[in-house]
Amino acid sequence: MTDMKDSNGTASTPTDDIAEAVMPVGIRAMIESNVISQAQLPLLEVVCDRMVRTFSTSMRNLTSGAVDVELKQLVSLRFGEFLNRQDGRAILGVFTVVELENFGLITLDNQLARDVIETLLGNRLTLQQGKNPSVSENRSFTQLEIKLVGHMLEVALADLQEAFKEVREVQMKLDRIETGIHFATITGMSNVAVVAEFSVGIGAQSGTMSVLLPYTTIEPVREKLQQKFMGEQLNLQSAWDVHMQREVAAMDLEVIAVLGEHIMTVNQVQNLKPGDLIHLGVVPNTPIRIQCGDVVVSDGYFGLHEGRTAISINNPVGQ
Numbered sequence: 275m276t277d278m279k280d281s282n283g284t285a286s287t288p289t290d291d292i293a294e295a296v297m298p299v300g301i302r303a304m305i306e307s308n309v310i311s312q313a314q315l316p317l318l319e320v321v322c323d324r325m326v327r328t329f330s331t332s333m334r335n336l337t338s339g340a341v342d343v344e345l346k347q348l349v350s351l352r353f354g355e356f357l358n359r360q361d362g363r364a365i366l367g368v369f370t371v372v373e374l375e376n377f378g379l380i381t382l383d384n385q386l387a388r389d390v391i392e393t394l395l396g397n398r399l400t401l402q403q404g405k406n407p408s409v410s411e412n413r414s415f416t417q418l419e420i421k422l423v424g425h426m427l428e429v430a431l432a433d434l435q436e437a438f439k440e441v442r443e444v445q446m447k448l449d450r451i452e453t454g455i456h457f458a459t460i461t462g463m464s465n466v467a468v469v470a471e472f473s474v475g476i477g478a479q480s481g482t483m484s485v486l487l488p489y490t491t492i493e494p495v496r497e498k499l500q501q502k503f504m505g506e507q508l509n510l511q512s513a514w515d516v517h518m519q520r521e522v523a524a525m526d527l528e529v530i531a532v533l534g535e536h537i538m539t540v541n542q543v544q545n546l547k548p549g550d551l552i553h554l555g556v557v558p559n560t561p562i563r564i565q566c567g568d569v570v571v572s573d574g575y576f577g578l579h580e581g582r583t584a585i586s587i588n589n590p591v592g593q
Contacts, residue, residue, distance in 0.1 A: 315468065315492075315499040317441060319348055322470045324437035332429050333474070337393045342475040346482070349471075354463030356486055357455045365415065365451060366458040367427040372445040376491035377460040379484075380427055386474055386481025387415070387423050393476055394422045415453060424451050434485060441498045461488040468492065531585050532563040533576070561588065 322345050333341040360366070363384040370377055382390070415423070428448050435446040452458040461467065467488040474483050492499060534554030561573040562585060574585040 315496070316502050317499045318468065318470075318492075321434075321437045321440060322348060322472075324440065325433050325470075326472065328433040328436055329430055329472075332433055333426075333476075336426065336429055337390075337476060339393065339477065342473075342480075344473045346471040346473050348468070350466055350468050350489075352463065353459075353461050353465050353467050353486070353488065356467060356469055356484075357458075357463075360455050362455070363453075364455070365420070365423050365427075365453060366455065367424070367431075367451050368449045368458055368460055369427075369431055370447050370449050371487075371491055372447065373442065374444060374491055374494055376488065377449070378446070378488070378491055379458060379460055379486040380430060381458075381484045381486070382423060382427070383482045385479065386476075386483060387419075389476045389479045389481055390426050391415075391419050391422050394425075420451055420453070424448065427451070430483065430485075442495050461490060465490065527566050529571070530565045531574075531576075532565055534560075 326343050326345050330341060330343040333343065360381060361383045365382045365384075365387045367380045368377060369380060431446045431448055435444060438444055438446075465488055467486050470485045472483045472485075474481055534556040536552055536554050538552075559575065562576055563570050564572040564574060564585065564587070571591045572587055572589050574587040577584055577586055
């Protein structure tokens with residue numbers, strides 16, 4: 275490869291020129307950045323770990339065979355970049371998160387989709403031997419094959435919905451299945467989404483399943499996803515709050531009705547004797563303060579009720 279020289283006589287290679295041409299800098303680099311950190315959503319990884327355990331069991335029950343599921347990575351990137359990474363023969367399932375009023379995307383690469391079809395049709399021998407002739411077939415999926423894969427996607431969404439209970443009770447319903455990436459657009463190409471990639475191994479074969487949730491979808495639960503507590507600790511905290519509220523509500527409080535106040539000197543108090551009158555300076559129909567300790571909680575009027583002294587409360591407590 276021959277070297278080139280710039281106007282200053284400095285040698286440069288074609289590779290250097292290409293790197294300078296494609297790497298944005300400054301504000302442009304910020305705008306065109308494809309990767310955005312999801313480290314501020316620690317509870318989302320807890321959700322994914324829970325899904326790995328439940329989905330492994332569900333897949334074993336579905337296929338009646340050995341299935342290994344692992345979380346490969348949890349990343350944030352723009353929706354357009356995610357679609358560009360997809361296999362042209364992948365299966366994409368668009369699902370609705372009902373309570374959050376938005377959409378998500380679950381995808382299977384061609385390898386995993388073919389493995390699921392082979393397994394559900396009973397052809398486990400080729401998978402166990404590490405052979406899957408149908409993977410090399412450059413053909414579209416039949417309606418029967420799409421329905422078989424759709425059943426597997428519904429199982430995965432049910433497990434994701436169960437794992438998401440640690441954050442919020444939601445329903446995740448499979449809306450449609452697409453085999454073309456451009457028909458699975460659920461948000462703007464430049465919008466950011468969080469993507470969880472799972473490795474699913476069936477027999478000697480393995481493929482990738484991805485779950486994409488746009489940030490617009492998880493925005494209503496962002497605060498919960500930012501919590502650093504595990505799901506069980508969140509439930510315990512909630513139970514503790516309920517217990518504290520119940521115990522505090524059952525506490526006994528001494529409530530005082532203040533008829534009036536009068537300032538006296540120490541000598542005046544010492545000289546008090548039976549029959550003396552203390553003028554409170556209160557006229558009839560003057561509201562009486564209701565206090566709990568030194569805190570005024572309400573007011574009312576003095577009177578009688580069923581032959582007993584009573585106070586008629588004017589305002590709700592605390593107002």
